[in-house]
Amino acid sequence: MEQEDQLTNLAPCTADLCPTCRTLGTTTPSSVITGFGRLDDIKARGRCPVCHVAYFAIRNHQLNRPREERDPTHDAFTLVPQDNGTFEGSQHGNGCICRLVVRVDSGSYPSSKPICTISHFRPGEEPRFDAEPGRDLSVADVSELRSWLQQCENEHDQCRVSYDLPPLLVIDVESMCLVEASSPRYFALSYVWGTAEVFKTLQSNVDDLRQAGALERLGETIPLLIRDAVLLVQRLGERYLWVDSLCIVQDDDKAKHSLIGRMDAIYAKAVCTIIAHGSADASCSLPGLREETRQPYRVTAQGGDGVFVSSSPHYSTCPSVYDTRGWTFQEQILSRRRLIFGADQVFFSCQSQTAGDRCENLPSSPADASTMYGPIQFMDQHGAAVGILPNLNPDLTGAGDLGRAKRAILELSRLDSGTGDGQQHQQLRWNALHAYTSAVTAYSSRRLSYPSDILNAFLGILLSLERSSGFTRKSSVYGLLPKYIRHNLHWFSQTGARRAGWPSWSWAGWDSEIFWVERENPQKLEYQIKDTFIFDRGRILKIPEDEIAVLAGTGDPGTQPDIPIDRQASLLALSNKSPIIAFKAAVADPDTLRVSPHPIRIRQIRIWTHSWEICGHMHEVYGYSTELVKNLLPRCRLVYLSRNSQPCVFHMYRGECAGSCYALVVDPGEDGQQNGFATRVGIAQICDNNWRVTPTHEEFVALV
Numbered sequence: 001m002e003q004e005d006q007l008t009n010l011a012p013c014t015a016d017l018c019p020t021c022r023t024l025g026t027t028t029p030s031s032v033i034t035g036f037g038r039l040d041d042i043k044a045r046g047r048c049p050v051c052h053v054a055y056f057a058i059r060n061h062q063l064n065r066p067r068e069e070r071d072p073t074h075d076a077f078t079l080v081p082q083d084n085g086t087f088e089g090s091q092h093g094n095g096c097i098c099r100l101v102v103r104v105d106s107g108s109y110p111s112s113k114p115i116c117t118i119s120h121f122r123p124g125e126e127p128r129f130d131a132e133p134g135r136d137l138s139v140a141d142v143s144e145l146r147s148w149l150q151q152c153e154n155e156h157d158q159c160r161v162s163y164d165l166p167p168l169l170v171i172d173v174e175s176m177c178l179v180e181a182s183s184p185r186y187f188a189l190s191y192v193w194g195t196a197e198v199f200k201t202l203q204s205n206v207d208d209l210r211q212a213g214a215l216e217r218l219g220e221t222i223p224l225l226i227r228d229a230v231l232l233v234q235r236l237g238e239r240y241l242w243v244d245s246l247c248i249v250q251d252d253d254k255a256k257h258s259l260i261g262r263m264d265a266i267y268a269k270a271v272c273t274i275i276a277h278g279s280a281d282a283s284c285s286l287p288g289l290r291e292e293t294r295q296p297y298r299v300t301a302q303g304g305d306g307v308f309v310s311s312s313p314h315y316s317t318c319p320s321v322y323d324t325r326g327w328t329f330q331e332q333i334l335s336r337r338r339l340i341f342g343a344d345q346v347f348f349s350c351q352s353q354t355a356g357d358r359c360e361n362l363p364s365s366p367a368d369a370s371t372m373y374g375p376i377q378f379m380d381q382h383g384a385a386v387g388i389l390p391n392l393n394p395d396l397t398g399a400g401d402l403g404r405a406k407r408a409i410l411e412l413s414r415l416d417s418g419t420g421d422g423q424q425h426q427q428l429r430w431n432a433l434h435a436y437t438s439a440v441t442a443y444s445s446r447r448l449s450y451p452s453d454i455l456n457a458f459l460g461i462l463l464s465l466e467r468s469s470g471f472t473r474k475s476s477v478y479g480l481l482p483k484y485i486r487h488n489l490h491w492f493s494q495t496g497a498r499r500a501g502w503p504s505w506s507w508a509g510w511d512s513e514i515f516w517v518e519r520e521n522p523q524k525l526e527y528q529i530k531d532t533f534i535f536d537r538g539r540i541l542k543i544p545e546d547e548i549a550v551l552a553g554t555g556d557p558g559t560q561p562d563i564p565i566d567r568q569a570s571l572l573a574l575s576n577k578s579p580i581i582a583f584k585a586a587v588a589d590p591d592t593l594r595v596s597p598h599p600i601r602i603r604q605i606r607i608w609t610h611s612w613e614i615c616g617h618m619h620e621v622y623g624y625s626t627e628l629v630k631n632l633l634p635r636c637r638l639v640y641l642s643r644n645s646q647p648c649v650f651h652m653y654r655g656e657c658a659g660s661c662y663a664l665v666v667d668p669g670e671d672g673q674q675n676g677f678a679t680r681v682g683i684a685q686i687c688d689n690n691w692r693v694t695p696t697h698e699e700f701v702a703l704v
Contacts, residue, residue, distance in 0.1 A: 011092035013120070016303035018048035024081055024102055025095040033079040036104075042077065049303030050118060054104050057116040057310040060295035064278065064287065064343035065320070075106045082117070091122065097304060098122045114313045122306045137296040140288035140346050140360065142235045145339060148348040148358045149236070149272055152337055156352040159336050163269040165262065169201075169247045170240040173233045176216040178209045178246065186240035188270035189229045190331035192321050193245070193449070194281020196223055200250040209246070223282035228289050229274050232339075242270060245282075264334050264460035273335035275328075278343030280321045286341045297344040297360075314359075315342035326448040330460040333439075433484050436465050437516040440479070440491075440507060444514040451499050454508045455479055477534055477541075478506040478579055485543045485581075486527040489641060490517045490662060492619035492683045504680035505581045505703040517619065517662060517683070524644040525662075532583040533561050535575035535702075540568070563700050571702055574677065582702040586640040588663075589695040593686070595636045595665055597622075597629060605633070605665075607684050614650060616686030618665060635670070636681055638663040639701050640691070648687040659688040666703065677704045 014022045020035060027033060036042065039058055045051040058077065082101040091098045100120040105112035135141065152159055167182045178201065199221050201209055208214055215222060215230070226243055233241045248259050259266070267273055278287040278294070287294040297312035320343065322328050332338065340347040348358040439461050448457060455462075455478070462476045480488040489505065493512035502509035518525050534541040540561065561568065561582065571580055594608040595618070607616030622628055641662045648660035663686055666678040680703050 011095040011097070013092055013097050013122075013305040014095060015305075016047075016049055017097075018045045018051060020045075021048055021050040021079075022095070024050070024079065024100055025097040027081050029081050031081065032105075033081075034076075036077045036079050038074060038076055049301035049308045050102070052301045052303075053118050053299045053308045053310045054116070056299040057118070057312075058104065058106070060297065060299070061115050061312075061318075061344070063295045065318075077115070078105045078112060079103070080105055098306065099125075113319075114317045116313060117311045119309050119311065120304060120306055121309065125306075137298055137360075138288070138294055139291055140341075142232070144360065145346060145348065146236050149337065149339075152348075152350045152352065153271075156350060159351045161268050161336055163265040165265055165269055168242060168266070169249075170242050171215065171230065171246060172239060173230050173241055174239055175212045176230075177212050177214045178206070179240075181240065184240045185238070185271055186242050187229075187233050187236075187238060188242045188267055188273045188331075188335070189226065189244075189276070190267070190273050190328055190335070191225055191229075191276040191279060192281050192325050192328065194283070194321065196281040196283035198223055198245050198282050201246050201248065202251050203249055206249055215246075224285055225276055225279055225282045228286040229276075232274060232286065232289055238271070242266065260456050261459060261463075263330060264463045267331050267334040267460070268336055270335060270337075272337040272339055273331065275322070275332060275335075275338050275340040277315050277320055277322045277340050279341070287343055288341060288346060294344060312342075312344040315340055315344075315347055318343065324447055326443065326446040326453065326457040329443045329446055330458060334460050334464065433481075433487060433522060434519060436481060436484075437491075437519045439465070440514050441516070444507060444512065451511065452501060454499060454502065477536075477543075478503055479508040480506055482534075482543045484522075485532055486529060486642070487518075487522050487525065489529075489581075489664070490522075490525070490683065491515065492517065494621065496620050496622040496682070503579050503581070503704060515619070517685070518644065524646065525642040526644065527642045528640045528661075529583040529585045529642075531561060531700075532581065535571045535580040535582060537579075538572050538576055540572065561700070567700070574704065578704045580677070580702050580704055582700060584698060585701050586696040587699045587701065588638040588640075588691075589697060590637070592694045593638055593690075595633045595638070595684070597633070605682070605684075607638070607686050609690060615690035616648065616650075616660075616663075616684050618682045618684045620682035622682075631670075632667055632681070636665050636667055637678070638684065638686070639666055639699075640696065641683070643688055643691075648685060650687055657687060657689060658692070661686050661688050661691050663691075664703075666701070677702050679704060 011025060014025060017024075020033065020037075023033065036054075037045075039055065042051050042055045042058070046055065054077070080103045082103055097120050099122065100118075102118050104115045104118065106115050107113055165183070167180045168184065168186070169178055169180050170184055170186050171177075172179045199218065226246070229241060229243065233239070248256055250256065274286070276284070276286055279285065285293045297310075299310040301308045337350045338348065340349070345360040440458075443458055443461070448454060458479065462479070462481075465481075476482075477485070491507050491514050493507070493510040493514055495512045497511040498504070499509050499511040504510075507514040532543040534543060571582065574580060592610055593615070594610070594612070595605060596608060598604045598606050603621050605618035605620065605622060606614050607618070609615050641664050643659055643661035645659040647657035650657075663684050665681040665684050667681050668678045678701065
């Protein structure tokens with residue numbers, strides 16, 4: 001009897017649903033229904049229209065991503081109702097699912113990944129999805145892609161940039177050969193080389209590749225992805241394509257280095273960049289350009305007094321191999337227009353603030369609106385567009401920081417070192433710094449085939465940020481911005497893994513995701529170091545505290561550090577092998593503060609007083625090792641870097657803390673001297689109460 005009453009009280013739109021999906025209408029938006037089950041469970045409930053749509057959407061999603069490393073067979077799926085503004089005033093009262101929007105996720109909450117969005121439309125409100133009835137959704141409509149480009153070129157003034165480039169080697173897709181052209185109208189390709197065999201232009205074959213039909217004669221020697229990019233440019237009615245493997249002579253080091261230093265201009269000047277987001281490597285096709293290279297992204301089902309429609313998620317919510325590679329980061333950010341070939345469909349985005357993204361799959365609900373993914377542009381101090389920030393994930397410390405990072409990039413367009421009042425200009429400088437730290441964090445989590453490329457693959461970002469901040473082209477020092485050198489030392493790595501061949505004091509010297517302390521408000525920091533110098537390749541470069549660094553070797557007579565001549569000579573000699581940063585700072589006396597693992601959380605390093613009371617911690621998390629504990633940590637020294645008035649983590653609720661300070665943890669070497677040099681091990685936060693009573697001495701600290 002009770003069961004009959006429940007069935008009688010059901011909203012008409014839920015009559016066709018299974019017991020699990022009937023609860024959707026009474027579930028709070030953004031709550032999680034964890035019992036949706038595995039794929040076989042969902043398939044077994046195929047008479048339920050929500051389960052029917054979800055099953056085929058999940059299956060298509062998996063078929064579009066065959067190269068994922070893990071086995072998705074045993075994935076459990078969840079339903080997350082979305083707040084699309086229609087939960088109040090439902091047509092059928094409590095339990096109504098009319099206009100429902102629900103997201104299907106895989107994996108365990110909160111680390112789950114979105115698979116699709118399912119929307120319910122009432123009779124008569126079904127959207128018209130296709131321009132032409134019967135269109136094959138498994139193949140991209142090139143005419144539609146062309147219309148997106150044309151609309152942007154005709155209507156978006158902010159997407160027009162002016163760059164001076166020397167003649168470029170490009171692919172002529174009509175003559176199928178390489179040509180050198182001055183100011184050509186060209187497309188660029190951004191892709192992952194991966195493990196595929198990639199044909200390269202070399203000094204030995206470049207002349208042959210200039211002959212008409214040369215690329216066509218090579219046939220399948222050219223990777224499929226590049227052949228597809230050529231085919232796309234042809235279908236779009238364009239003529240030139242720039243691809244790094246073919247348009248850079250790979251064994252001409254001088255020319256190659258010159259082009260790497262112009263990546264910001266090459267990708268920004270391209271009419272559009274073709275981004276192979278859904279292609280695992282160069283041997284893959286561009287999804288949707290050819291038949292049977294992707295599954296249809298949309299699934300529909302009648303039921304629930306209406307129709308259920310699935311929508312493929314935005315490409316940025318489904319990370320691919322493309323999102324893990326270092327070089328692709330700046331290629332995507334620096335491009336003014338982008339055709340993103342995702343695994344399921346094609347997206348288009350540009351520098352227009354109002355346009356947002358365009359995609360083949362029209363939004364099926366407000367929750368899917370493409371304006372949610374609008375890109376952010378940034379310009380130089382003269383108002384010229386120099387870059388784009390489409391979907392930057394600044395760090396893993398909180399999703400709320402994403403908007404702050406994007407606003408920081410946007411406000412670079414207002415940054416002019418010669419205008420504005422002091423307070424306004426200082427705030428703009430901090431915004432520029434926030435943009436830089438956001439980019440470093442997002443980039444540092446990516447992988448490089450060659451660790452030596454750590455700065456080459458980031459150089460375009462540095463050049464754009466520096467130009468926007470009024471810097472010179474030579475103003476970055478091993479990835480750090482000299483104008484903010486003191487703050488640039490306030491980074492920490494997620495792990496203690498080093499990158500060989502790079503200095504320990506630069507984030508480039510650590511094979512780890514990089515995070516920053518006090519990145520939200522660097523003005524809280526009271527810097528304690530002074531007289532900062534860079535010793536590099538036999539030169540002494542002074543880093544002014546408030547002015548742009550003079551790195552050309554010319555400067556006032558005060559550029560020489562106040563240290564003995566023999567010490568200068570040893571620093572200069574070592575700088576021919578490894579760059580050195582040196583500065584005056586207070587250093588804790590030996591045996592006053594101890595650096596040692598926590599007795600229980602052995603991967604976490606604590607700072608202890610002489611009487612073994614905890615007074616601080618290191619931000620880095622190190623793997624436990626006998627060498628680290630027995631030899632390295634006991635000899636480490638603490639170098640006073642900065643302080644702020646915010647209570648330390650150990651006393652924040654006691655009201656008795658004067659603040660906290662940041663100290664570099666450095667290793668002076670086995671003999672305690674290391675010939676006057678030290679290596680950065682990490683950064684520690686220490687209670688200011690303890691630091692104030694710690695005996696210290698001033699020292700000219702030199703880090704390699």
